[in-house]
Amino acid sequence: MAEGGARTLRTAASKTTGPVPVPADRPLSGRRVLVLGGTHPTAAAGRARVVELGGAAAINLSAGVTDVVLLAEGAADRRMPRIAALEIPTYPADWLDAPAVAPLPRWVIGRRGPLVLPRGGVIDLPDQQLSAVWHLTASWAQRTTCEVDLVAFLVDEDEQVSCDEDFLFYGAPESPDGSVRLLADGPAEQTLAVRLGALPSAVRKVVVAAAVDGTPTFGDVGALQLTAGCGSSAPPLAQSALDAATTERTLLLAELYRRGPRWRFRAVGQGYDHGLDVLARGYGVDIEE
Incomplete structure (x- = not known):
């Protein structure tokens, strides 16, 4: 049983190709978001916002990253060519205010994350x-x-x-x-x-x-x-x-x-x-x- 308001992130398997329904107050459920660029305080605030919206904040470009948020100078990060090659969606900083997300990749659907x-x-x-x-x-x-x-x-x-x-x-x-x-x-x-x-x-x-x-x-x-x-x-x-x-x-x-x-x-x-x-x-x- 979790304390501190933490909740398990679960993504139900879907038989359709459309987006998997997620709670309206947790639109990033099932997603792993990498925040690039910005000062340390702004990047920390961005990662905290990801968790608040139900997602997992990534620190490195691991295999599970589903989305990338670009803060100031984030587009110049050395990992951007790899991100582009993997076709991982990227978003500006204000996307975290009210994120509109693409459907989860097939490899994420049905997977129970930590x-x-x-x-x-x-x-x-x-x-x-x-x-x-x-x-x-x-x-x-x-x-x-x-x-x-x-x-x-x-x-x-x-x-x-x-x-x-x-x-x-x-x-x-x-x-x-x-x-x-x-x-x-x-x-x-x-x-x-x-x-x-x-x-x-x-x-x-x-x-x-x-x-x-x-x-x-x-x-x-x-x-x-x-x-x-x-x-x-x-x-x-x-x-x-x-x-x-x-x-x-x-x-x-x-x-x-x-x-x-x-x-x-x-x-x-x-x-x-x-x-x-x-x-x-x-x-x-x-x-x-």
Whole structure:
């Protein structure tokens, strides 16, 4: 059961070639929209509007993109030739005020996409899959000047680690018992693999965060896309586009936490101007000066 107003996006299969009916207040249901160009705040507002209209905000030109919105200088984006070759519809910024959409491509009709969570959105994880390995994957538009590191904190009911080894980062990518591992999937994607059923009982929450190395901020990185799914090959159960403001250097992405006998996933999206060292100390990690 979802909290935070999040709703599952479902597109019913149609036997006709006409457009699939969608709720009038969610005209982008079943669609995955890529926003190009603009300043970071205007692009973030555009992605938030996509989610408000029932769509999923894409961060990169993935295979599932159905529409593209062009903000200022978006037409000059290096991906535009590929978008044109794929014949993906493009629209100006004001299209998001009252989008009129073309029929969904045939490959989208009947496909059930992941639940799109807004910032703060929560879902319960299926009980029958808690013994499996859950993958939380963060991805972002590749930047040559920014390095983003995924980190995790395994914390107790007081939101403190029981030992420094419960802080996972690139230099210590696995928990002592092997229940949580960081996987480097490339320069613009990293994954946290969590076997919930193997976590020690004292661990009440797994906090997932990202940090920018050096002087850049998340304003330079842009939005991060976060997906949560059972295993590496199954379609994700949920996804969220997280936009920090211009000055943050660390960003809380998500939490996996116990609520009674169940585990829940929350998309957070809370940024801070301070560095990773300050964030880690807040969870009880002893950082050497």
